[in-house]
Amino acid sequence: MAELKIGEQSKPRFEFRSFGQCFCEQHKRMARLSVPVPEKVWERTSDEIYIISAKNDINNTKIRDGKMDIKTFVQSVDGLEQWNPLMKGEFPISREVLEKEVFPAFMVEMPKLEKDTYTYDEFIAMVKACPDLAAVRVHKQRFGYMVNNTICEVGNVLINGAKVVTINSESTEIEDIKKTIADCGLEGVENINYLQAIKRVIGMSDKPLANE
Numbered sequence: 001m002a003e004l005k006i007g008e009q010s011k012p013r014f015e016f017r018s019f020g021q022c023f024c025e026q027h028k029r030m031a032r033l034s035v036p037v038p039e040k041v042w043e044r045t046s047d048e049i050y051i052i053s054a055k056n057d058i059n060n061t062k063i064r065d066g067k068m069d070i071k072t073f074v075q076s077v078d079g080l081e082q083w084n085p086l087m088k089g090e091f092p093i094s095r096e097v098l099e100k101e102v103f104p105a106f107m108v109e110m111p112k113l114e115k116d117t118y119t120y121d122e123f124i125a126m127v128k129a130c131p132d133l134a135a136v137r138v139h140k141q142r143f144g145y146m147v148n149n150t151i152c153e154v155g156n157v158l159i160n161g162a163k164v165v166t167i168n169s170e171s172t173e174i175e176d177i178k179k180t181i182a183d184c185g186l187e188g189v190e191n192i193n194y195l196q197a198i199k200r201v202i203g204m205s206d207k208p209l210a211n212e
Contacts, residue, residue: 014080016177017168018189019157019197020211026167027154029184033153034145041144048140049124052198055107056131059086060195062138066091066120070105079191080177091120098123108132136160136198148180149173159201164209166197 001049051061060083087101095113103110111126118126127133136208139158146152150171157164170178181187190210192200199205 011172012074012082012084013151013170013172014077014082014174015168015193016080016181016186016191017166017170017188017193018186018210019164019166019192019200020189020209021165022211023154023165023167026184026186030145030147030152030154030167031143033147033183035147037144037146041142044140044142044144045108046140048138050136050198051106051127052134052136052195052196052202052204053106053108053202057107059105059107060193061102061105061157063120063173067132068093068102069184070102072105074122078174078178081191081193083193091123092117093123094118106130106133126175134202134204136202138194138198147183148176150176150180152180152184157197159198162201164197164201166194 046064049063051063060071062069064140067088067090069088069150070086074082074084076082086105089097089102093102094117095115096111098118099110108130111130124135127135137160140155141152142153142155144151144153147169150169152168155166157166167186169177171177192210194207197209200209
C-alpha cells in the first residue's frame with residue numbers, strides 16, 4: 001500500500017469530517033496518536049470564500065488567493081465521503097467558463113453575461129444578486145496530524161466570524177479511517193462536510209452541528 005503524504009494528491013480520498021463547538025478530548029487523542037508530520041503542516045492558516053447554493057449539496061466551491069476550486073461529490077461508502085475535482089479556474093474568469101462550468105455547478109438560473117471576462121469583484125456581485133447564492137467568508141487555522149496512515153487535522157474555523165471547530169481523517173483506505181475514528185473517540189459523530197457546516201451556521205439549513 002502506497003504511503004500517503006500530506007500535501008500531495010493521490011487517487012481520490014475518502015473523508016470523515018465533523019464540525020462542532022469542541023472536540024477537545026478527541027483532539028488530545030489525535031495529537032498523542034499522531035506520528036511526526038512535516039513542519040509545514042504543524043499549523044496553517046488561510047482565508048477563503050465559499051460560494052454556497054441553496055439548490056445544491058453536491059458541488060463544493062471555494063475561492064482562495066484569486067483561484068476558484070470546485071469539487072463534486074462522488075459517493076458515500078460506510079458514511080465516508082469521496083469528492084473529486086470538478087474545475088479549477090482563476091480571475092479574471094471567462095464568460096464561457098462561467099456559463100459552462102461555474103453556474104451550472106450552482107444549479108441556479110444563469111445570470112445575463114454580457115462581458116467576455118469577469119473580475120473577482122464582478123463575480124461576487126453576481127453571486128450576491130442571486131437570492132439562492134451566498135458568498136461566505138471562511139478563515140481556517142489548521143493543525144495537521146497523521147494517525148493510522150490517514151491525513152488528519154483539527155481546525156479552528158471562522159464562518160462569517162462565527163467560530164466552530166472541525167476535525168477530520170482522510171485516506172484512500174476506508175478501514176484506516178474507521179480505525180482512526182475509533183481510536184480518537186469519534187464513533188457516532190456525524191460526518192459533516194464544509195458545505196453542510198456553512199449552511200448550518202448561516203441558517204440556510206436548520207440542522208445543528210455535531211455537538212451543539
